[in-house]
Amino acid sequence: AQKVTQAQTEISVVEKEDVTLDCVYETRDTTYYLFWYKQPPSGELVFLIRRNSFDEQNEISGRYSWNFQKSTSSFNFTITASQVVDSAVYFCALRGPSGTYKYIFGTGTRLKVLA
Amino acid sequence: NAGVTQTPKFRVLKTGQSMTLLCAQDMNHEYMYWYRQDPGMGLRLIHYSVGEGTTAKGEVPDGYNVSRLKKQNFLLGLESAAPSQTSVYFCASRESVGPAAYNEQFFGPGTRLTVL
Numbered sequence: 001a002q003k004v005t006q007a008q009t010e011i012s013v014v015e016k017e018d019v020t021l022d023c024v025y026e027t028r029d030t031t032y033y034l035f036w037y038k039q040p041p042s043g044e045l046v047f048l049i050r051r052n053s054f055d056e057q058n059e060i061s062g063r064y065s066w067n068f069q070k071s072t073s074s075f076n077f078t079i080t081a082s083q084v085v086d087s088a089v090y091f092c093a094l095r096g097p098s099g100t101y102k103y104i105f106g107t108g109t110r111l112k113v114l115a
Numbered sequence: 116n117a118g119v120t121q122t123p124k125f126r127v128l129k130t131g132q133s134m135t136l137l138c139a140q141d142m143n144h145e146y147m148y149w150y151r152q153d154p155g156m157g158l159r160l161i162h163y164s165v166g167e168g169t170t171a172k173g174e175v176p177d178g179y180n181v182s183r184l185k186k187q188n189f190l191l192g193l194e195s196a197a198p199s200q201t202s203v204y205f206c207a208s209r210e211s212v213g214p215a216a217y218n219e220q221f222f223g224p225g226t227r228l229t230v231l
Contacts (some may be wrong), residue, residue: 009155037221043223045205091157101146101165102173103220107157 002027004094006106007107014114021077023092029053031097034068034075039089039108041043051075078082082113117141119223122208128196136226138193138206145211147189148173148220149181151202159206164189165211196230201222203227 003026025034036048041095049059051068058064063080079086092106138147145166150158160173164183178200180192189208193200207220216223 006157012147037222043203044224045207047219047221094160101163101171102160103148105150105158109153 002029002094002096002104004092004104004106006090006092006109008109009107010110010112012112012114015084016081018078018080018084019113020076020113021079021090021092023075023077023106025075025092025094027073027094027096029096029100033095035093035095035103036075037091037093039091041088045091048077065088071078078107079111082111084113084115087111087113119206119208119221121204121223121226123226124224125227127231128193129231130197132196132230133192133194134196134228135193136204136206138189138191138207138208138223138226139187140189140206140221142208142210142219142221143186143188144208145186146209147183149179149189149191149208150207150231151175151200152205152225153202161191161204192210196228201228201230 005024032053037049038046046047049066056068065078067076089108089110091108094104116191119140128175148163149161152158159175161175161179162170164170167186170181182190204226206223209218209220
């Protein structure tokens with residue numbers, strides 16, 4: 001069975017601190033896809049990144065970076081120099097190989113960045 | 116290009132009432148999904164559709180019905196609303212062609228439903 005665990009329910013940091021959001025997944029598929037979404041207080045879901053199981057390169061986009069490690073089944077998300085606008089709920093999601101329709105979401109991590 | 120839209124944005128129902136939530140997408144996506152979001156439980160899949168005229172059950176389908184009569188629309192129905200169906204409902208869609216397996220879902224803005 002597939003499963004996504006985001007053990008951190010809520011994290012509070014002070015602005016400019018770095019913060020890492022953890023995502024641990026379980027799957028028996030050799031091909032799979034991982035995603036991160038952001039849900040700001042306004043409520044919409046904003047896509048941040050996707051990663052397939054064959055690409056273990058870390059990715060950096062501005063202040064955001066993602067660390068994918070198959071050995072530990074983790075796909076962690078780091079925000080460097082956090083800002084108040086980063087305050088949101090962040091979801092990690094997993095999908096199986098081509099032909100798989102369902103996405104498995106974690107329960108989300110609420111990040112509060114305090115000024 | 117409006118993306119994924121949902122109607123209505125908010126609704127309050129009494130127990131036993133029925134209603135239909137409408138999801139529309141203008142991206143010509145084959146796959147569409149309905150999720151509910153509850154505090155501490157993330158997004159849970161209710162029903163999904165892989166094409167016009169097809170639907171399938173997700174993780175929490177009880178108490179809901181769906182229809183996909185047109186490719187661009189995916190309707191979620193509550194026949195007899197219960198307080199346990201108080202939630203935020205999200206619709207999503209995604210492509211099925213090209214590097215399809217690599218594609219993310221596009222989400223609508225959500226519908227906040229309260230059942231009293």
